[in-house]
Amino acid sequence: MARKLRMGMIGGGPGSFIGRIHRIAAELDGEAQLVCGAFSSDAGRSRDAGEAYHVDPSRAYASFTEMLEREKALPSDQRMDFVAIVTPNHLHYEPARRALESGFHVVVDKPMCFSLQEAQALQEIVASTGRILGVTYTYSGYPMVKEARALVAAGRIGIVRKIYVEYPQGWLSTAVEREGQKQAAWRTDPTRSGAGGAIGDIGTHAAHLAEYVSGLRITAINAVLNTFLPGRQLDDDSSMLLRFENGASGTLVATQVAAGEENNLRLRVYGDEGGLDWQQSEPNSLLLRSLDAPTQLLRAGWGYLSEAAAANSRTPPGHPEGYLEAFANIYAGFFKAVRDLASDPNVDMGRYDFPDVDDGARGMAFIDTVIRSAQSDKKWTAFA
Amino acid sequence: MARKLRMGMIGGGPGSFIGRIHRIAAELDGEAQLVCGAFSSDAGRSRDAGEAYHVDPSRAYASFTEMLEREKALPSDQRMDFVAIVTPNHLHYEPARRALESGFHVVVDKPMCFSLQEAQALQEIVASTGRILGVTYTYSGYPMVKEARALVAAGRIGIVRKIYVEYPQGWLSTAVEREGQKQAAWRTDPTRSGAGGAIGDIGTHAAHLAEYVSGLRITAINAVLNTFLPGRQLDDDSSMLLRFENGASGTLVATQVAAGEENNLRLRVYGDEGGLDWQQSEPNSLLLRSLDAPTQLLRAGWGYLSEAAAANSRTPPGHPEGYLEAFANIYAGFFKAVRDLASDPNVDMGRYDFPDVDDGARGMAFIDTVIRSAQSDKKWTAFA
C-alpha cells in the first residue's frame, strides 16, 4: 500500500480551526491527502470549503451521509480510506458509526463523543466492524512526552508517587460565547458539548496525558467543578485530587478562566528516584530530576533519546517542532495501523502508539466520573 | 532609639541551619546585633556556638531560663531587646512564653509552636504582656511577593477566582531521618514536630503566602495527606483543594517527596482581569498576565513598583536578592514595630507588615484543619 492514504473530512468548513489543523497534520509527512469532505451541512459552504482545500468540487459533499454513500461507490483506487470527524461533540457519534459501518477508518477529535453511552457503543462498533478509530489526544504525540513515558517505563524515576497535571487556559475568562466566538459558543452549550465544559474540552487531555506517561490508571477522583461566569451552563474550571492504581497521589487542574494563560498544559511525575517535568509551551524540552545528581535537560532530536521519541521528530536538535507536528504524530501512528491492517487483517491492534477507541471511551468515563464526584459530598468517587 | 537592637538567640547551636540564617537576617541591615544566646541545652556546646558567633563568652548561656534571668538583670543599655527562638517546634512555646513574660520581644521560627492550644495561649500572652511576637514566614518577605499583594489589592487582576500554591521539595524522598540528618530527624518525629509533617513544615508557608497575597481567607479545605516512606510517622506529602472567602477556588500542594525538587514554592493567582505568577526560585521576577495585552515581567528594583516592593529591596535592578534578604525583610518589619512601640506604647500594631502572633496562630489552625480534613470522608472541612 505504497501510496498516499485518501482522507475525507466531516466538518472543518469556514470558521473551523480544528479542520485545518487535521488536514495539515494528516498530510504533514506526505502519507495522506485530503480528497473529499462534507465540510458543512450547508451545501454551498461545503463547496466553498472544498475549493479552499483544493479538493475536487465533485467530492465536496453536502452531507456526511451523501459522502459515505458516494465514496463507498467509488472504485477502490479512488475511494477515501478514512474520515476525520471535526464537528462539535454532539455530531461525532453518528458520523463515526456510519463511517465505520461503511467500511472506513475514522479519526475523531476529542472528546470522542457526547456521552459515555455513545462511547461504549463505538467500542462495540469498532470491534464488530474491524475498522480503526483514532482519537486526537494531540499532546501525547509530542516526542518528549513519548520520552517521558519511555523513561518511566524504564524505571528511570523509580516507583511513581506523585503526578501533577495542570492545564490552565484563559480564553473563557469572559463570556466570549455571547460575543459570537463560535469555538466558545458550542463548547459552553451542553446540547452540543455534552456534560463537561472545561473538564471535557481540556480535562480529558490532561487525564490522558497523566495516564499515558505514567502508565498508571486513575482509580479514584475527588473533584470540584466551578462555573465562574454567571449564566454559563457548563463548568469552566475544575480541580481534583487523584489516586492512581499503585497508590500514587495526583492533582489535576483544568481551567479555562486562568486569565492571561494560553494553553499551558504541564505534567510532572515524581518517583522515588527522580522526577520528570514537561510543559507544552516548550515542548522540545524535558527535565529529568534526580535525587543526587544535576537535573538533566533532555531535548528533542538528540541521539540519547528513546526510540519512541526519535521516531516522532523530523528535525535535528534545535529546530523546534510544535503542535502541528505532535498532531501529525498521532496521525502517523494511526496510518501505520491502517497500512498494516490492509496487508494483514489479523494484525494486533495493541501494538500501535496512538489513542484509540478505548482511550476515547476512557476519556468519556473520566468526564462522567468527575461530574459524579463533583456532585458528591463524599471525598472519593471510584473511577472504574 | 537610634541604636542597634540587641538580639538573643535560643537554639541555633552547632549543626543548626536556621540559627545562622536568623543571625544574618537580623543583622543584615545594620539594625541589630546578636549579643547573647542559649544556643544549646549543653553548656559546652552553647559556649562553642557563642564563640563562633563572636558573642561575649559571658553571654553564651547554658539554658534559656538562665539567659532570660541574667539578661533581665542587666542594665537597660546592655540588656537584649528581643530573642529569636530557633529550636524544634516542641521547644517554641515555653521559651516564647517566658521571654514575653520577662518583657522581651520574640521572633519564633515557623510553625509558631507545637499545637493549636499553644498558639492560642501565645495570643493571650502577647495581648497581656504587650510585647511583640513575630513569626518568620520568610517568603512573604520577598519584594515581588509584596508587589503581588499590592497589585491584587489595587485591583490589577480584578476579582480573584483561582489560587494555586505549590511547594514541592524532594529532600525527604528517602529515609534520611534514619541516616543522621538532624533536620529530617526532628521534622519527622511527632514528639518534636507536632501533628504536621510536610504540612507543618512547608504547608504553612504555602497557606500563609496564598492568604497574604490574595488578601483572602481560606474558609474550607479538602485535603489528602500521604506518608510515602514506610515507618515514617508524619505526612511527607499533601494535596488539597481550597475554598476562599469570596468563593475563589484553590489548590495547595506541599510535598517533601518530589524527588529532585529543591524548594520550589510557587504562587499563581488569577482574577477576572489578569493573573500573577511568582516562583521562589526566581524571586526577583513577577509575571503579570492580562486578558488582551502582553504578559508583563515585573522585576525587583524598578521605579514602577509599589512602595511595599521598593521598601523591601536594597539593590538596583539586576542585582539579585534572595532568601536571606527576604528573611531580613521580615526582621525589618518586626524591628520597625519594636522601635515604634518603644517611643509610643499605644502604637497600632495592625499597621506593620510582618507575620505576627495571629498569623502564627492561623498557621497552627491550618495544620489542625488539614489533619481533620484528611481524616474525614467528607469532602470539605470548614477552616474557621
Place this chain on the structure above:
Amino acid sequence: MARKLRMGMIGGGPGSFIGRIHRIAAELDGEAQLVCGAFSSDAGRSRDAGEAYHVDPSRAYASFTEMLEREKALPSDQRMDFVAIVTPNHLHYEPARRALESGFHVVVDKPMCFSLQEAQALQEIVASTGRILGVTYTYSGYPMVKEARALVAAGRIGIVRKIYVEYPQGWLSTAVEREGQKQAAWRTDPTRSGAGGAIGDIGTHAAHLAEYVSGLRITAINAVLNTFLPGRQLDDDSSMLLRFENGASGTLVATQVAAGEENNLRLRVYGDEGGLDWQQSEPNSLLLRSLDAPTQLLRAGWGYLSEAAAANSRTPPGHPEGYLEAFANIYAGFFKAVRDLASDPNVDMGRYDFPDVDDGARGMAFIDTVIRSAQSDKKWTAFA
C-alpha cells in the same frame, strides 16, 4: 489560479535532511504539491526517493536536465510550476539558471550559490527571465521575527543603536566529516560549500536576520575566522564587529564548535527607547524591553500583534509553531508572488515578504566581505 502549485525538486534524495523539510514546508498550507523530482544523480536512487515521496514514478527523473526538458514538454495543466533546489552549494547555480531559463520559478536553499560571481549572474537571469527566485532564509519566516521587524519599523524601540546576533551550534566540535556524516562532509569541503564554512552555512542566516529585523544595512565588518579542527579546510567559527548604515554598532558570532549547543540563533536589537530579544529555541516569544516600564513578553497568536506576525501563524496562542512552519512561511510569501504574477505580469515584486535573489546575492557578498576582512590586518572592511 485556484489550484495547488506543482513543485519539482532537485536533490533531496535518500539521506537528505533539507529535501524533506522543503516538501513539508511547501505543502504545509495545502497550496502546493510535490509532483516530480531529480532527487539524485543516480537514477535508481532518484526513483527510490520518488517512491518514498509518493511521486508518480514517471516523474522521478535521473537528472535535472531531463526533468526540466520533460516537464517543459508537459501540458500546462500538468507541468510543474516551480522547482526547489536542495543540493550542496556548488550545485545550486546551474540548475537554478536552467530552470529559470526554462520558465520555471525557483526556490534555492541558502546560501544561494557557490560564489559572489554566480550570485550576480543569477540576479541578471532573474531580471531577464522575469521568473521568481526565493532563498530559504528560514528564520525570517518566524512570526515573532516579523513582529520584531514591525516593531522596529514602527519606532517602538526608537533609533537603533546596538545589534547583537549570535548563532552558536556545536555539531562540528569534532571531525564528524571524517566519520561519514554527509551533512558535515560537504559543508567542510571548499569544492562543494564555497569559500565560507560556518560563515556561509549559518553566518548568512545571522546577517540576514539582523538586517531584516533592523531594516538597516551592514556597512563595515571587522571579522575573525577560525578553524579549530586540525585539517579542516574551512572556518568552523567566526566572530565579528559590525557597523550599520545609521551608525549602529553590532556583533555577530556564528560558530559550529560551541560544544553542546544545538542551533541557538538569537537576535537582540536595542534602540534609544527600548530593546527586542528573540531566540530561535523559543520562537513563539519575543521580549520587548523598555526604559521605564516592565518588559513585555509578546507571544505568537495574540490579537495585539502586527498584521505581519498574525498572517504568519496558524494556531491560537499556546499551540507552539516551529521551524517547519517558519519554513512554510517563506514558501507562502513565494507562492503569493507566484500566483499574483500569474494573474498580473506587471506586479511589483518589491511588495512580497520572502527572501529573493537580491537577498541571496547579499548573503554571498557577506561571505565574500567577511573573508576579506578576516584576511586583513585592518580593523574595518567596507561592506557594499
Place this chain on the structure above:
Amino acid sequence: MARKLRMGMIGGGPGSFIGRIHRIAAELDGEAQLVCGAFSSDAGRSRDAGEAYHVDPSRAYASFTEMLEREKALPSDQRMDFVAIVTPNHLHYEPARRALESGFHVVVDKPMCFSLQEAQALQEIVASTGRILGVTYTYSGYPMVKEARALVAAGRIGIVRKIYVEYPQGWLSTAVEREGQKQAAWRTDPTRSGAGGAIGDIGTHAAHLAEYVSGLRITAINAVLNTFLPGRQLDDDSSMLLRFENGASGTLVATQVAAGEENNLRLRVYGDEGGLDWQQSEPNSLLLRSLDAPTQLLRAGWGYLSEAAAANSRTPPGHPEGYLEAFANIYAGFFKAVRDLASDPNVDMGRYDFPDVDDGARGMAFIDTVIRSAQSDKKWTAFA
C-alpha cells in the same frame, strides 16, 4: 584572632549605593563589624552617615587622613583592621596608599584606581608594606562562578576554544548624568572616573570573569568604543574580539545603553568537549553542555558541587543567594587572608581566592589596552 575584624570605610556617605553594600557584605558572615568611617569629606555628612550606620560618633571622621591617624593611635584591641574604599575612582589611590602605609589592610571597589600608573604604584606599595589589598570584582564571588572555574580546571569541557562574555546594562541610555543621577555623574566624568566609561565600570568585571573562569589570559584585543549620547565624554558602549593565551577566541561586549537591560552579565565558555553557561540574573544555576549527553543544570547548594562552590554558599538548594552574598564571598576570601597573615607573617598570599592588587592592576591594564585598541586602525593590540 577569634574575634570580629574591625572595618573602617572611606566614602559611603548619604546617597552612596556601594557603601551600604560593602557594609552588608563585610558583616554578612559575622566576621567583621563596621566601627569607623570617613564617610564624606563634609564633617556633618560624615557624622550623619556614622549615625545611620550606628557607628560610635567619635569614630565618624571628617577626612580619611584624620581617620587613619586617629585609628592608628588607638590601642590594638580597638583599632580598625582594614578599610574599605568606596569613593569614585579618582579618590581610590591616595586613601589606599595612605592606609597601606599606615599598616591597614584595604578593600577597594573596582576599578582599583584612576590610571594604570596608580595601579602599578599600588602593586609596589602592597609589596613593600606587606599589607593586603582586595578589589571587589563581585561576580567572581558567586558560587556557580567558582563551580565553572573548577569545572574548567578539572577539564570537564576539554580545551577551551570560545569565550563569550557580555555585560549589557541600560541605565545610561539617556543622559541621566545631567538629571542629578549621582552614580551616572561621576561615572561619565573623565576627571573622576578615569579614561574608561562603560569599559571601566563594567568591562573590567567582564574581563576579570572571563579570565577567572577560563584560567586563561587575554593576549590581544580588537576593540570598538562608542559614545551614543551626544556630549557624553566617555564611552558608554564597547564591543571587542579577544584572543586568549591558548589560542581560544573570544568576544566581550560591555554596554550601558542596551535600553531596558538591567545588569545582565553572562559568561559562556566552550571547550572541545563541552560548554558552560552562567548568567548573573539567575546566579544559582550553571548549565553544563556536552557533546552527546543531556545538558546538566547545576544548582547551588547541592552535594555534587566542587569544594570551592560549596564553601561559598550558606543555604541549602533552592534558597536563592544573590549579589550581596557574592559580595560577601569576596570579603570572606579577604578575611581569611587577613586572619592567616596575622598568625603567620610568611603565609603564601597566592593561595587565597579573592581578587587582589594584581587583579586590580590587570583591570587597569585592560582599560588602557582597550582604549589603545579602539584608537587604532589595526585589528589587534597586544594585551601584556
